[in-house]
Amino acid sequence: xxxxxxxxxxxxxxxxxxxxxxxxxxxxxxxxxxxxxxxxxxxxxxxxxxxxxxxxxxxxxxxxxxxxxxxxxxxxxxxxxxxxxxxxxxxxxxxxxxxxxxxxxxxxxxxxxxxxxxxxxxxxxxxxxxxxxxxxxxxxxxxxxxxxxxxxxxxxxxxxxxxxxxxxxxxxxxxxxxxxxxxxxxxxxxxxxxxxxxxxxxxxxxxxxxxxxxxxxxxxxxxxxxxxxxxxxxxxxxxxxxxxxxxxxxxxxxxxxxxxxxxxxxxxxxxxxxxxxxxxxxxxxxxxxxxxxxxxxxxxxxxxxxxxxxxxxxxxxxxxxxxxxxxxxxxxxxxxxxxxxxxxxxxxxxxxxxxxxxxxxxxxxxxxxxx
Amino acid sequence: xxxxxxxxxxxxxxxxxxxxxxxxxxxxxxxxxxxxxxxxxxxxxxxxxxxxxxxxxxxxxxxxxxxxxxxxxxxxxxxxxxxxxxxxxxxxxxxxxxxxxxxxxxxxxxxxxxxxxxxxxxxxxxxxxxxxxxxxxxxxxxxxxxxxxxxxxxxxxxxxxxxxxxxxxxxxxxxxxxxxxxxxxxxxxxxxxxxxxxxxxxxxxxxxxxxxxxxxxxxxxxxxxxxxxxxxxxxxxxxxxxxxxxxxxxxxxxxxxxxxxxxxxxxxxxxxxxxxxxxxxxxxxxxxxxxxxxxxxxxxxxxxxxxxxxxxxxxxxxxxxx
Numbered sequence: 001x002x003x004x005x006x007x008x009x010x011x012x013x014x015x016x017x018x019x020x021x022x023x024x025x026x027x028x029x030x031x032x033x034x035x036x037x038x039x040x041x042x043x044x045x046x047x048x049x050x051x052x053x054x055x056x057x058x059x060x061x062x063x064x065x066x067x068x069x070x071x072x073x074x075x076x077x078x079x080x081x082x083x084x085x086x087x088x089x090x091x092x093x094x095x096x097x098x099x100x101x102x103x104x105x106x107x108x109x110x111x112x113x114x115x116x117x118x119x120x121x122x123x124x125x126x127x128x129x130x131x132x133x134x135x136x137x138x139x140x141x142x143x144x145x146x147x148x149x150x151x152x153x154x155x156x157x158x159x160x161x162x163x164x165x166x167x168x169x170x171x172x173x174x175x176x177x178x179x180x181x182x183x184x185x186x187x188x189x190x191x192x193x194x195x196x197x198x199x200x201x202x203x204x205x206x207x208x209x210x211x212x213x214x215x216x217x218x219x220x221x222x223x224x225x226x227x228x229x230x231x232x233x234x235x236x237x238x239x240x241x242x243x244x245x246x247x248x249x250x251x252x253x254x255x256x257x258x259x260x261x262x263x264x265x266x267x268x269x270x271x272x273x274x275x276x277x278x279x280x281x282x283x284x285x286x287x288x289x290x291x292x293x294x295x296x297x298x299x300x301x302x303x304x305x306x307x308x309x310x311x312x313x314x315x316x317x318x319x320x321x322x323x324x325x326x327x328x329x330x331x332x333x334x335x336x337x338x339x340x341x342x343x344x345x346x347x348x349x350x351x352x353x354x355x356x357x358x359x360x361x362x363x364x365x366x367x368x369x370x371x
Numbered sequence: 372x373x374x375x376x377x378x379x380x381x382x383x384x385x386x387x388x389x390x391x392x393x394x395x396x397x398x399x400x401x402x403x404x405x406x407x408x409x410x411x412x413x414x415x416x417x418x419x420x421x422x423x424x425x426x427x428x429x430x431x432x433x434x435x436x437x438x439x440x441x442x443x444x445x446x447x448x449x450x451x452x453x454x455x456x457x458x459x460x461x462x463x464x465x466x467x468x469x470x471x472x473x474x475x476x477x478x479x480x481x482x483x484x485x486x487x488x489x490x491x492x493x494x495x496x497x498x499x500x501x502x503x504x505x506x507x508x509x510x511x512x513x514x515x516x517x518x519x520x521x522x523x524x525x526x527x528x529x530x531x532x533x534x535x536x537x538x539x540x541x542x543x544x545x546x547x548x549x550x551x552x553x554x555x556x557x558x559x560x561x562x563x564x565x566x567x568x569x570x571x572x573x574x575x576x577x578x579x580x581x582x583x584x585x586x587x588x589x590x591x592x593x594x595x596x597x598x599x600x601x602x603x604x605x606x607x608x609x610x611x612x613x614x615x616x617x618x619x620x621x622x623x624x625x626x627x628x629x630x631x632x633x634x635x636x637x638x639x640x641x642x643x644x645x646x647x648x649x650x651x652x653x654x655x656x657x658x659x660x661x662x663x664x665x666x667x668x669x670x671x672x673x674x675x676x677x678x679x680x681x682x683x684x685x686x687x688x689x690x691x692x693x
């Protein structure tokens with residue numbers, strides 16, 4: 001006899017208790033501390049901060065542990081927390097030209113003011129697994145050199161002197177930057193809103209779309225004008241004070257992609273730009289973001305929209321991994337009411353189909369008998 | 372880090388609630404119109420009822436009595452989880468009784484027991500746009516609504532009839548609200564559509580991921596789209612509920628063994644339990660009640676209006692001790 005499912009509450013509680021047990025794993029292995037994650041899994045923490053849209057290393061590390069290393073789950077935890085925080089103001093735009101740079105490379109110039117600085121990069125490492133790391137070998141201190149006074153202007157400022165690259169876009173003076181966390185997304189959107197959405201967009205999704213533009217789906221001939229990683233200062237205007245108040249600094253990765261452009265009815269031949277800016281250190285994300293940003297400017301530059309990466313509604317509606325994972329995974333929830341409705345329909349249609357088949361068969365037999 | 376995070380009553384901060392209430396009021400003022408709102412991340416995943424939870428969190432007060440159902444049942448895991456959430460963050464009384472609840476949050480069903488004035492039914496909506504599967508672009512569908520351009524939907528329904536002999540939409544069956552907006556009733560089976568028509572209860576719809584809120588105010592016309600020669604009809608079942616014997620209610624098919632054995636039982640668990648407790652004198656009518664009922668294949672385009680309960684539930688009525 002069927003017994004209605006009861007005790008959901010106890011089942012859920014027990015499932016979560018088991019989850020906590022599995023999260024902790026073998027008790028004889030020391031539990032992770034947050035500072036270990038902050039220090040030693042820093043790029044994972046950066047991704048959680050970036051796509052979680054909350055710059056707080058310790059909370060991101062907590063989210064990583066709580067999510068058992070599932071990055072999208074960690075990002076979700078951070079988002080659900082940040083959304084409850086009061087908004088007490090907006091900082092002034094950060095000046096990435098004044099960044100304390102740890103890494104800066106350009107693929108368009110062999111040398112440029114400020115020079116090429118490799119910084120802490122995986123580039124040119126041979127991807128050979130390192131048994132010494134597993135054995136916990138000592139790591140030597142990094143080489144250092146004195147800080148140079150030379151400014152490190154953004155590469156876009158250098159190219160702009162010839163007028164061959166488009167200038168930084170300008171918004172009308174009365175333009176108030178949008179805030180996708182406070183206002184509903186609406187299409188079509190201004191570039192500031194679009195960049196916000198891309199900056200918190202899923203790294204894998206943007207990577208695949210950026211890659212698709214390189215393979216010919218809305219090819220836009222990109223060059224890495226510059227990638228820079230480092231600390232930028234945050235400043236807040238406070239109404240009572242005549243000067244902006246420094247709030248501290250954050251680490252960001254900025255990518256200026258420079259794209260060849262043959263010109264259109266709307267714009268002369270020149271180099272156009274795509275822009276990427278993310279929290280922490282993530283060149284892959286910043287570069288993918290810049291490729292997507294450029295592709296999404298198709299309408300503005302008078303290009304034909306022919307590929308997915310150029311389609312604003314497609315890209316922005318599907319770039320948020322917290323939304324995407326929720327909706328994909330909601331298919332686990334019971335759907336038996338709707339399934340029942342469909343089952344009833346298919347049964348009826350199937351019965352009609354079989355009746356028709358039988359009629360046809362009977363008619364054929366009759367015809368054969370008559371012949 | 373060691374600061375214990377505290378949350379506002381019903382989780383959302385008051386500014387957010389005000390923003391959502393504004394969207395709700397606009398939705399009530401323009402029945403069936405999808406109002407964009409700045410949906411927040413919630414502590415449960417998108418697609419798991421975040422829209423409904425935000426609507427409920429914005430309208431709930433300490434005196435409310437909350438009922439949460441999923442697939443018609445109070446004890447499905449997600450309903451249990453959402454009910455536990457509000458018990459925790461709003462400390463409201465909860466109930467499984469349709470009649471005593473002041474707010475009912477639902478996924479995929481409308482209770483069989485007729486709703487009354489003063490009650491609010493909050494739907495969780497995955498895809499609020501009824502035209503979405505005909506036109507994927509939001510920019511286009513908004514234009515179609517603005518111009519009242521619903522030809523595409525009628526063509527779809529007509530093609531169903533041409534191909535299958537009938538309209539092959541069994542749930543999320545499109546409705547027209549007060550003669551103006553075509554609206555998605557959320558993925559409830561079309562069986563429940565007639566219950567929405569001129570319901571004395573306020574019906575609110577929240578789509579968190581898609582960031583839309585819409586509403587059907589009390590006593591509003593909700594007409595399922597159909598054709599004169601193919602009138603709208605609801606599902607019927609050949610047999611009554613195997614547990615309580617109810618007819619003209621929506622049933623779930625339960626698989627009993629691996630030899631094709633199955634039985635049909637009420638999808639609305641509260642309704643079924645109430646009938647089994649008092650099979651001879653159900654407090655709200657005989658065996659064949661249910662606004663969504665109707666009999667067989669006869670025309671159901673005229674929708675029965677649920678009877679008004681003489682004494683609508685008051686706030687706090689039927690409150691359970693915690």
